[in-house]
Amino acid sequence: MSQDKVELVEILRQMILIREFDVLAVELRTAKRIYGALHPYVGEEAVAVGVCAALRPTDRITSTHRGHGHCIAKGADINRMMAELFGRADGYCKGKGGSMHIADFAIGMLGANGIVAGGMPIACGAALAAQLEDQGAVAACFFGDGATGEGEFHETLNIASLWKLPLLFVCENNRYGAGNAVESVRSEADISLHAPAYGMPGVSVDGNDVLAVREAARQAVERARRGGGPTLLHCKTFRWLFHAMRDAPQPDLRSADLLAQWRARDRDPIARFEAVLIARGLVTAADVQAIRDRVKRDLAAAVEFAEKSPYPDPNDLLVDMFAE
Amino acid sequence: MREITVTQALEEAMIEEMERDERVITFATGRAPALENKFGDRRVRFTPISEAAFTGIGLGAAGSGFRPVVNWGMVTFSFVAMDQIVNQASKIRYMFGGQADFPVTFRCTTGGGIQLAAQHSQSPYSMFMHLAGLKIILPSTPADAKGLLKSAIRDNNPVVFFECSRLAGVTGPVPDGDHTVPIGVADVKRAGRDVTVVGLAYYVREALAVADSLAKDGISIEVLDPRTLVPMDAAAIRASVRRTGRLVVVDEAPATCSAASEIIALVTEDPQTFGALKAPVQRVCAAPVPVPYSPTLEQAALPDRGRIEAAIRRVL
Ligand SMILES: Cc1ncc(C[n+]2csc(CCOP(=O)(O)OP(=O)(O)O)c2C)c(N)n1
Ligand SMILES: [Mg+2]
Numbered sequence: 001m002s003q004d005k006v007e008l009v010e011i012l013r014q015m016i017l018i019r020e021f022d023v024l025a026v027e028l029r030t031a032k033r034i035y036g037a038l039h040p041y042v043g044e045e046a047v048a049v050g051v052c053a054a055l056r057p058t059d060r061i062t063s064t065h066r067g068h069g070h071c072i073a074k075g076a077d078i079n080r081m082m083a084e085l086f087g088r089a090d091g092y093c094k095g096k097g098g099s100m101h102i103a104d105f106a107i108g109m110l111g112a113n114g115i116v117a118g119g120m121p122i123a124c125g126a127a128l129a130a131q132l133e134d135q136g137a138v139a140a141c142f143f144g145d146g147a148t149g150e151g152e153f154h155e156t157l158n159i160a161s162l163w164k165l166p167l168l169f170v171c172e173n174n175r176y177g178a179g180n181a182v183e184s185v186r187s188e189a190d191i192s193l194h195a196p197a198y199g200m201p202g203v204s205v206d207g208n209d210v211l212a213v214r215e216a217a218r219q220a221v222e223r224a225r226r227g228g229g230p231t232l233l234h235c236k237t238f239r240w241l242f243h244a245m246r247d248a249p250q251p252d253l254r255s256a257d258l259l260a261q262w263r264a265r266d267r268d269p270i271a272r273f274e275a276v277l278i279a280r281g282l283v284t285a286a287d288v289q290a291i292r293d294r295v296k297r298d299l300a301a302a303v304e305f306a307e308k309s310p311y312p313d314p315n316d317l318l319v320d321m322f323a324e
Numbered sequence: 325m326r327e328i329t330v331t332q333a334l335e336e337a338m339i340e341e342m343e344r345d346e347r348v349i350t351f352a353t354g355r356a357p358a359l360e361n362k363f364g365d366r367r368v369r370f371t372p373i374s375e376a377a378f379t380g381i382g383l384g385a386a387g388s389g390f391r392p393v394v395n396w397g398m399v400t401f402s403f404v405a406m407d408q409i410v411n412q413a414s415k416i417r418y419m420f421g422g423q424a425d426f427p428v429t430f431r432c433t434t435g436g437g438i439q440l441a442a443q444h445s446q447s448p449y450s451m452f453m454h455l456a457g458l459k460i461i462l463p464s465t466p467a468d469a470k471g472l473l474k475s476a477i478r479d480n481n482p483v484v485f486f487e488c489s490r491l492a493g494v495t496g497p498v499p500d501g502d503h504t505v506p507i508g509v510a511d512v513k514r515a516g517r518d519v520t521v522v523g524l525a526y527y528v529r530e531a532l533a534v535a536d537s538l539a540k541d542g543i544s545i546e547v548l549d550p551r552t553l554v555p556m557d558a559a560a561i562r563a564s565v566r567r568t569g570r571l572v573v574v575d576e577a578p579a580t581c582s583a584a585s586e587i588i589a590l591v592t593e594d595p596q597t598f599g600a601l602k603a604p605v606q607r608v609c610a611a612p613v614p615v616p617y618s619p620t621l622e623q624a625a626l627p628d629r630g631r632i633e634a635a636i637r638r639v640l
Binding site for chain 2: 060062091092093094095096097101103104105106110111113114115117118120121122123124125126127128129130132133151152155156158159162163319320321322323324
């Protein structure tokens with residue numbers, strides 16, 4: 001198999017894994033087998049996978065409240081992710097974090113974040129570290145359209161550009177921040193227009209076209225590695241499911257028409273990419289089915305791993321507070 | 325021993341730690357020419373006036389292998405960075421299960437008494453103490469300032485380092501060489517028998533002055549400086565109170581939910597220390613008002629020697 005084909009098939013597998021992971025997470029939460037808040041990434045898979053396909057393991061990212069996709073795309077272990085959702089000792093954060101705080105520092109995943117825009121300065125710090133280390137590493141921060149209303153967004157765009165930090169600002173514009181449409185909360189709907197104001201390139205891309213995202217990210221990464229500074233990557237996508245759920249999903253007030261448009265096969269990032277790979281003769285429908293089956297088996301194994309893992313010992317409550 | 329000011333002591337600490345470890349970097353909204361000339365503008369950065377961003381940048385760089393010293397200027401300005409302090413820095417290690425260390429030091433000036441009025445005269449360290457996950461330092465002498473800043477920079481946790489404005493120009497002896505002071509260890513600044521006075525920052529000096537004058541009346545005051553507010557050296561404070569049986573706590577923050585309240589709780593909830601108390605404990609704190617500008621009002625708002633002495637006489 002050519003390297004290119006290996007990479008493309010892996011991109012497909014990751015997107016399917018992210019989707020199935022979150023569909024399963026919703027089932028598990030509905031059945032109350034996991035706890036707390038859940039923000040499914042279904043429909044936006046191409047953004048995380050396209051961007052992370054342009055990154056190396058030594059590059060660092062920060063994520064959002066909707067972070068499972070970023071974890072998987074950066075290479076996180078779904079067993080430990082699932083154990084974290086189950087609140088178990090073998091979870092990434094030993095059960096202390098849950099869905100909104102999964103992190104894996106070993107692979108450069110510096111954390112999901114329950115605070116809108118909260119990860120942006122932290123990614124900026126990781127980019128500063130990369131610049132000082134001078135080994136060609138970069139950082140990327142994922143954030144939603146809603147984050148553009150926060151001061152932290154504007155402050156970090158300015159500083160990153162001023163200091164020419166090797167940083168990708170990846171805006172996942174899924175057109176809504178919780179229940180609010182972008183047009184209802186922004187004075188200017190086009191998010192890429194912030195880029196020229198801060199002296200950096202702003203690139204709008206079809207966020208449901210994984211290869212387009214990867215290509216845009218590659219260019220931004222290459223520029224960052226050369227010392228050319230940050231890029232604002234504006235990825236236009238759509239959230240298929242509700243904004244968030246606890247015991248039940250929050251009501252979704254978006255029109256059925258709109259949902260149907262975005263869920264159509266010609267817009268679904270996975271169906272589209274499958275069609276591309278089949279048309280190029282790189283996979284068959286049977287291959288895709290085999291990938292899906294394997295993903296389902298892997299996820300079943302992850303649930304088993306999580307359920308076998310013990311709950312954290314209450315005696316360990318104070319462990320991890322302070323470093324030695 | 326040579327005598328230098330708190331400000332000089334802090335600058336020495338910065339220079340020595342930056343020489344010792346090239347992963348120590350620093351940023352502030354103002355330039356630091358002495359440091360910049362020595363270490364260059366890669367390691368000594370001045371930033372836009374974007375406290376939220378550069379607080380988080382410090383945290384992110386700390387999680388990526390550096391040892392940033394982030395200077396907020398006044399603690400006043402940290403309030404626009406509260407997300408990064410409260411939601412991120414104080415929680416990041418624990419909520420991620422101890423995967424990484426975050427050796428970042430946040431420096432800031434604090435306190436009133438110099439007519440800077442409400443917004444620039446704040447002493448909000450108890451707000452930060454309340455957040456589990458930050459170490460909090462508040463020194464009162466040049467030697468402690470230097471030794472504790474060096475320890476803070478070497479510590480692998482987020483540390484908030486408060487620098488009392490009224491002490492900046494105060495001189496005192498500072499040992500030569502690599503002088504460090506351990507975090508979490510209180511210091512008896514004056515030994516005494518009759519009353520324990522726990523003072524914070526500027527009020528350590530004021531308590532010492534009161535102790536001097538009361539000594540003439542045969543009253544023996546022990547003055548104890550916690551130096552670190554998190555972790556608080558409860559054992560040292562309790563031991564002192566068990567010896568004297570009396571406690572007065574002096575600080576320029578208002579009393580409500582203050583460091584003074586915390587110190588008193590640590591003393592009174594310990595059965596042995598509680599049993600040794602001979603009088604109700606006393607707080608000498610600021611009035612519950614934003615610190616006013618006019619000297620007559622400001623003096624009325626903040627503790628002074630008269631009020632410290634009156635509190636001591638109440639417990640005797
Ligand atoms: C500072 C802050 N304010 C409010 C919230 C509550 N909140 C959580 S997610 C969300 C919407 C975020 O929208 P967006 O950034 O577009 O991300 P999306 O959910 O669409 O992925 C809000 C308001 C929060 N977590 N943090
Ligand atoms: Mg959104």
